[in-house]
Amino acid sequence: MVSPLLCIMKSAAAAGLTGACLLVTWVLLCCLSFPGTVSAQTCPPVNPNCLTCAVSYNYNLGTTDWGNLPCSQTCGTGLLQSPINIVPNNLIPRINGDLTRSYTQAIVTAEIFTDGKTPTVEIVSPLNAGTITVGGITYFLRHFHFHIPSEHTVFGIRQEMELHLVHTSINVTPQRTTVIAVRFTLEEADDTNSFLAQFFPQLPPVTQPVTTRTTIRIQLPFKEIKGAYYRYNGSLTTPPCTEGVNWAVIAKLATFSPAQFNQLRAAIPVDNARPLQNVNGRPVTFFAL
Numbered sequence: 001m002v003s004p005l006l007c008i009m010k011s012a013a014a015a016g017l018t019g020a021c022l023l024v025t026w027v028l029l030c031c032l033s034f035p036g037t038v039s040a041q042t043c044p045p046v047n048p049n050c051l052t053c054a055v056s057y058n059y060n061l062g063t064t065d066w067g068n069l070p071c072s073q074t075c076g077t078g079l080l081q082s083p084i085n086i087v088p089n090n091l092i093p094r095i096n097g098d099l100t101r102s103y104t105q106a107i108v109t110a111e112i113f114t115d116g117k118t119p120t121v122e123i124v125s126p127l128n129a130g131t132i133t134v135g136g137i138t139y140f141l142r143h144f145h146f147h148i149p150s151e152h153t154v155f156g157i158r159q160e161m162e163l164h165l166v167h168t169s170i171n172v173t174p175q176r177t178t179v180i181a182v183r184f185t186l187e188e189a190d191d192t193n194s195f196l197a198q199f200f201p202q203l204p205p206v207t208q209p210v211t212t213r214t215t216i217r218i219q220l221p222f223k224e225i226k227g228a229y230y231r232y233n234g235s236l237t238t239p240p241c242t243e244g245v246n247w248a249v250i251a252k253l254a255t256f257s258p259a260q261f262n263q264l265r266a267a268i269p270v271d272n273a274r275p276l277q278n279v280n281g282r283p284v285t286f287f288a289l
Contacts, residue, residue: 057239058117063274066239075241081277082234082247083151086284091230097287099229099248103130103141103221112199113213117238119203119267120145121218129220132167132178134246139167139178141220146264150183151237151273152249154230159183159253160261162273164237165225177236178246182224187255195222200260203267224254232284237274251286 057066067076075081109124123129126140133139143166150162161184169176184193198218228251235243 059270059272066241069239072239072241074235074243075239078235078241078243079278079280080233080235080243080282081241082237082245083153083274083276084232084234084279084282084284085153085156085276086230086249087155088286091284091286094285094287097229097231098135099231099287100133101221101225102132103225104128105220107217107219110199110216110218111213112202112204112216114204114206114208114210114267115145116206116210117268117272118145118147118206119264121199121216124215132180134178134248137169137172137176139169139176142166142168146268147237147273148264148268148271149273152181152183152247153276154183154251158273159185161256161264163224163254176244176246178248180225180229181247181249182254183250184256185253186258186261189258191255191257193224193254193256193260195219195224196256196260200263203263205267206269224252225250227252228286228288230284230286232282234282235277 057063057069057072063075066072067074069075106128108129111122111124113120113122120143122143123141126142129141131138131140145164145166147162147164148160150159152162163182163184165180165182167178167180169178195218199216202214202216204212204214230247230249230251232247233243234245234247235241236245
């Protein structure tokens with residue numbers, strides 16, 4: 001018996017998707033539910049457009065055209081879309097959070113590359129990076145990437161940058177995704193963020209070929225992923241905008257220096273933040289730790 005997920009991944013590889021394209025295909029497909037299996041020795045045919053939809057989008061029209069892209073109708077019709085504006089007055093308060101962060105203290109190996117929209121840092125061996133637990137399910141850190149300006153807002157205020165740490169579950173069917181979002185604001189010129197300083201000088205421009213990767217060593221965790229957070233059920237913020245993503249938006253702003261912002265802006269010359277989406281009555285919970 002061959003799982004449809006594995007079949008699609010094999011088809012993606014056969015179609016020539018390598019490097020960042022194959023990674024994006026894997027991460028996005030892991031968010032989807034594929035009930036059952038297929039019994040044939042060969043994989044079923046796959047729409048070739050669906051293998052490239054994750055990398056065919058852009059921000060030229062302000063994302064209004066995303067719902068017309070192959071496999072991305074949810075971007076236009078979904079009711080649980082991200083990002084959102086968080087209004088603290090309308091939150092459900094909780095004292096003890098259901099998010100446990102247990103990142104390793106060790107230095108881990110990662111690869112930095114661009115997917116054509118943002119620099120991405122992929123953890124080579126996620127098992128070595130530690131875990132988070134949400135609702136009793138364990139997740140491993142797969143990669144993190146950046147958006148200018150921040151995608152999520154609080155009281156409608158955008159910050160200069162947002163970092164997304166993307167985690168996927170293990171041994172859970174269907175595989176689930178949790179994203180921790182950290183919003184960054186500018187501080188004084190000498191207020192260099194030590195975590196970002198490990199790799200910001202090596203950020204590749206989005207114009208660099210997606211197959212070019214640089215191996216780096218980074219120290220996890222970093223202080224900005226601790227503390228109180230807002231949690232809600234949303235989606236990927238890029239096509240195919242798959243829903244069912246657990247979001248944890250760290251309440252406290254992190255800081256970085258103007259020089260570091262300039263390094264990021266050199267890598268991302270065009271803003272890559274999706275416009276705010278309707279909350280549609282979704283509950284947003286504030287966990288104060």
